[in-house]
Amino acid sequence: MKIEETALAGVLLLTMPRHVDPRGHFSESWSQPRLAAAGIDIAFVQDNESLSRRAGTVRGLHYQAPPAAQAKLVRVAAGVIWDVAVDIRRGSPSFGRWVGAELSAENGRQMLIPEGFLHGFVTRAPDTLVLYKCSRPYAPECDRAVRFDDPDLGIDWGIAPGRAILSDKDAAAPTLRDAGTPFDWAG
Template sequence: MIFTETKLAGAFIIDLERRSDERGFFARSWCEDEFAAHGIFLPPLQANLSSNPTQGTLRGMHYQLPPHEESKLVRCTRGALYDVIIDLREESPTFGQWIGVELTGDNFRQLFVPGRFAHGFLTLAPDTDVAYQVSAKYTPGAERGLRWNDPALGIEWPAEPQLVSAKDQAHPDFSYQLSVSSER
């Protein structure tokens, strides 16, 4: 695997090293030792699948509060999406910054999302499926979200979303999350 650290410390784009022949190719998409060599300790406790029939579906921006924060290894298994993560670590020099990465069923690229990051995506093709390996179990009381179109975050989505759930539309903006976290 080829690990490329993003501008958000601890977040990696991971490309597969393909071994090809007349049958196609073989590649590892997970190896505990290789991930650990990059400081990534992701004991998968849960695996999730998201199926999205409609192009322009937006899901996000989701995260879980400590001590239930989730690290995620995200891969598009069919279709295409624009995957976005936001650094929510207040002590980080990239706190409040975001990156976006195109993941497709054809490029086999993965995105490692550290804990204490918000995560969401916009489907770029119909019938887009997304697989996640997650380091923590879903904890409803720890679930939070940020507004996907908050001007303070300035996320540059490649297209206008066509389908956003009422729950995702109702997430508060980033400044609200900052005020709540400072009250803790």
């Protein structure tokens, strides 16, 4: 397993080995013992699936507030996304900073996003299927969103904001400044 650190401590890119033969490939998408041996000891309790029919679909920026805060492990089963994590832990040296990475079915990369971070992605291909593990179950009363095009965050999504395909919830999301954050940095 290849583990790449990002500019945000705790946000990691993981690539599991692939075994390729004339039929295609085989890989483990998740292995609790392998991750634990690498110092990543997160108990995932829920798997989610998101299908976006059109390229340019933006999902996010989302998080769950405590006590239902979630870590996520995101991968792509079909298509391509630009995956983004934003540190929203008050007092963190990287508060308000973001990292992004291309995840695809082809490259097999996964992004690990800890609690205390916003998460979102934009699809770069039609019929993109995103799968992700969560460390806590979905809790509607703790579900929160921040504008994907928040000018204070300055995320480069690779598309013009007016061309983004959004849900009503994401289109109405507040900026981080207006929403605030329930997370504190424990550094």
